[in-house]
Amino acid sequence: MTDDLRTLRTWAEAVPKVELHLHLEGAIPLPALWQLMQKYGGDPDVVVEADLRQRLTYKDFPDFIAVWIWKNGFIRSYDDFTFIAEAVARDLARQNIRYAEVFFSPTRFVAQGLQPQGLARAIRKGLDRVPETEVWLIADLVRDHGPEQAVLTLAKIQGVLDQGIVGIGIGGSEHLYPPEPFAPVYEAARGLGLRTSAHAGEAAGPASVRGAVAALEVDRIGHGIAARDDPGVMALLAERRTPIELCPLSNVATGSLARIEDHPVRQFRDAGLMLTVNTDDPGMFHNSMAEEFVVLHEVFGFSRDEIKTFILNGIEASWQAPDRKAVMMQAFQDDLAWRA
């Protein structure tokens, strides 16, 4: 690594940051996941902790999903969720990520006897142990379960919004489940005062992004990279200034893009889109926020000032009240680490 990159990495690690697209179950630091594996008898193919990193590599997207399910098998109780929530929050604090809005999947663990309400409470208990970073929750209604199930999930979390749930999203198999049928549940969520995001243009084409903006009227788009294939969708995003939760290294790790050089971040920036930078599943991809910024500099030539803009965009695109955004914006601006 050149001196320039080493210095940039140190700077990116030190400056205050925001994360708007992070999945709790995909962000578990390896030592914490290792601890859970030991609790439940381990895995014959993962003998020492160092093997775990090797286990968390993927041939393609289906392989990634298979490993995701394998890993979830070691999260079995409400106490486990408290444990991973605390571990994830400590990892955010360690990286000087001061504020985060984090997805959790309320229904993915029902088969293990874990209900959405109990899950939200268990996660909040763990997050509250780490006052150094402020974490709010986004309920992923998971498109694979269909719009009717999404309505039921929304009803279940309605009773625990006081656990710091500020929004909803739809992750999962985007190429099989287009956004439009979810319009009624998005409308209902807005009625409850929740904000909205949708994974779109990650594993499907630009029509998915258009549907999320036009039919779901989302406040933010997750990924959105396929928008580049349709000038009309690009114009729509620019005109509405819809914030995009970019996750560049994730797109390569899951095979959405063959190479990081293929990422449209420069094209999006030149088209005037509102961009934020995020890590998606750092426990699965071995990336970090600082690493994302190093790559943006190294591969796309973004300067420190431009990286700072991506970070401050995260405050603007967050779902805090306007007065709280202003306070955080000032605190970030005043931070001495920018000048290092």
Ligand SMILES: [Zn+2]
């Ligand atoms: Zn995601």
